[in-house]
Amino acid sequence: MSLTHTPFDLSLYLVTDARLCRDYGLERTVAEAVEGGVTLVQLRDKHASDAEMIRQAKQLKALLAGSGVPLIINDRLAVALESGADGLHVGQSDTAVQAAREALGDSAILGLSINTLAELKAAPLAQLDYLGLGPVFATASKRDHASPLGFDGLARLARAASLPCVAIGGLDARHSAQVRQAGAQGLAVISAICGQPSPRDAALAFVTARKDALTP
């Protein structure tokens, strides 16, 4: 199947946590992070109702208009459908990929979390646009996360994957080069941006690290 989805760039993928943003607030965090160089945003909120998340998603969609940065919804298919977001990210215990693809259509960006080669083997890759590989390291940002992969485990998964991959879990700008050497296209982060004194500078640090890694 050939998917005709919205273009997206996995280089620096911000996954939000409104509680972690504290006084700075979700919208200001996202706006500044995009100024700093975030290329994709995922609205993730384990506490909000669907209605609240739809409201937040619509606000973020308006804020991102014209930036070229797509908005992805974590877990909730109904929110993705109702809010006009650009896509959905599901985990192994969320809505099945096939059902999500059928509901969202071919233009939506659809991502799946992967922690093991068995999960990768079982994944319906033709229905997907990207894979989230993690956690690379243990992290306080996700309760009951799976076993950390380290860079070797990340490389094993990225090598075996035939889709673009983004690494997630315990990452900061210092890990940019190693993540790319392991074969992932980019880094997905929560706490390295949300709750930082300047989300803009925090995002910029990833961009600088990437440029440094590319400079001979």
Ligand SMILES: Cc1ncc(COP(=O)(O)OP(=O)(O)O)c(N)n1
């Ligand atoms: C880019 C990206 N990768 C992985 C995840 C984790 O998804 P999931 O396993 O469903 O866990 P929750 O985020 O729902 O707690 C992600 N959200 N984004």
Ligand SMILES: Cc1nc(C(=O)O)sc1CCOP(=O)(O)O
């Ligand atoms: C949302 C999420 N998913 C993970 C996975 O392994 O699938 S790790 C994670 C949390 C990432 O947050 P931080 O950048 O603060 O470590």
Ligand SMILES: [Mg+2]
């Ligand atoms: Mg999930």
